[in-house]
Amino acid sequence: MSPIPAAQDSAPEAVPTRRTARTWGRRTVIGAGLAALSLTGLGGMFRAGPDEDEAALTDLSRAGGAPTGERWHGSHLQIIAHPDDDLYFMNPLLQRSIAEGSTVATVVMTAGEADGKNSPTDDDREHERTPTDKPGYTEARHNGLRSAYALMATGNQRAAWRREVVTLGDGAQVERCTLAERPAVQLYFFNLAQNLHGSAKAPDGTGVRMRTLWSQDVPLESTLPGTGSPVTQPQDFSRDRVVACLVDLLKQRRPTVLRTLDPDPEHDPYEPGISLADHIDHTATAQFVLAALRQYTEQTGERPVVEHFRGYTSKFWPSNLSYAAKAEKRKYLMPYAGYGAPCPANDCGDYQVRPDPGDSTHIISTAYRYTPDTDWLVKDGTGRLNAFAVLGGRVAHWAEQAPGSGSWGAVRYLAGDWLMPRLQVRLDKAGRVQLVALRRWAGEKDAVGVEVVRAVQSTPGGDFGPWESLEGPDYGNSDQRVRREIGGPAAAFDADGRLHVFVRNFAHGLSHRHELPQGGWSPWQKLGGARLQDAVTAFTGHDGTVQVFATDTYGVLRWRQAQPGGEFREERIGVPVPVAGSVTPVESAPGRLTLYYREAGSCDVVAYRQESDGEHWPPLPAVLAGHDGIGEVAVARHGSGGRGGTAVADRAGSGLLSLLVAGPGTGGIAWAESGGQLVYAPALAEDSTGRMVAAVIGTDARLHLTRRSAPDGGSAFGPWTTV
Incomplete structure (x- = not known):
């Protein structure tokens, strides 16, 4: 975080200074103070009497054990704008990477010098009287970040660091x-400052900032070494020099996971027009990272996991972290603020986030910009399982070598331009896999293009054809800020085999496009909704009707066809507590849905099952808890009749896969963790032999799978397979 200068865009400025960031937007902290529901058991789900779904959920309480734990060590690189973006927007995931012993490096692009006043008081008048010392404040923020990392890595925030100069690219020093x-833990400071040779203005009067360097409205930005830095002299950086240095760092670090910020943040849904809702340095940093990643992947062929995290915009939506996770984030923010160590010189941390750095809307969530899908493991028309993920801007595809064999071929990458991490994987009536994604490119200056694209297999198990552009609901708008804010796609086939695609539009409502009977596509059509989270899911019921679900700050909205091929009608599902992220719908019995999701605030996984009439919903869901997990919930049905069941999986607070299995000696429902650190969200599917398979992408950027030993839902999962 860092203050924003006066408005530098044609839109009204709506971003707080560092000293007001703690309370700005507090009206939108929907889930932060909600009390957890005290519910036990699944009794509330069965008031309508026994049916196939009761057998399925009862099967969960008899489920076999989870596979044994493993560790998939990766190399992690975080590239952020300011020395606290990682603590606010990427923790607790960052801490998990450090705790597991992986190589972890964080690159801070700006000096974060702000007004140079490191005042330990919350009194604005006292703050104004504090002397300005920009190199000193930069150093204080760096000291705070070093203390936070030392505490995460060693438990001692005073642990020693070695500071040195490294040379990158064409001689630039950082x-x-x-x-x-713990030498595997490192920090890099570029120290790009809001000045050019001592002035905050370029010769043409343009304010100097990361955004203006990216757009080339200013040709150069100079650095501001912090007090005590081994880099003693300011340097000038051009846009190309920044990119070249990042490419050099990528080649040195070879990350398997690259974390950065949001390149296309949403506008403030509570303000008219296009009001900036995230820090312009966050956006520009993500732009620089994407430019460097393109060059890096083209030159090396390496394809890391790329995770984009929301910044200030997380505050608009319900909290997606448990109480324990929020407390953990606050724990590692305290040393950043200079608490926990004597500091007579007032340079041990960032005092501008005092008195409580956790008293901020930034702490309530750790959210991906592109909500992950859980349906990326699918059985095609040949009977083989296929897995997909976007790695380094390309779709990675793994396929079983024979149906049910558990033997997998090497990963293959689909050709195409840069894709963002959200990917929809759907199976058509012919047994072919169809993929729907977001394609992004950068144009002149800071122009950006984003569009929905589709790729289709030629035959079941065959090669994929080229990506077809479906444009987007705001594609024709003359303002690229409107076009680039498109949400992640959701897709489903109707009874006639035509694909329907849904996205959140710029107005934060739902838009829809579908294939026509005579070929081609319908125009994009607005279905309604307002202030929707970018967390849309769609599926096709047994009767061939398409349903789509979206969440807002209050609960769940559903659009469904009254009959196959019919128009979509909107209705609200009255969940008792807002939803953190998306819902995973499962038709647990014909015409009867169960929604799995995380409740805001507590982030418990819940199952919310329709009444037997297929229309009404109960007063309360069944709480399945979930080990302080984060992210979307994977659910899959398997078997039928009395042997049918439902498998549930998520990413636990530990960062491992968590499967719903029997608690030891209790006969009740409990979660069992397994595997290593994962990214995005897990997936579940039944193979051709009827055995349930769980799949994750590890922090090593590889596919990992575990499979039950028999079709019986009570059988244990076997050892992990790494592809």
């Missing part, structure tokens, strides 16, 4: 800090 006790 500071590298290595934690002496």
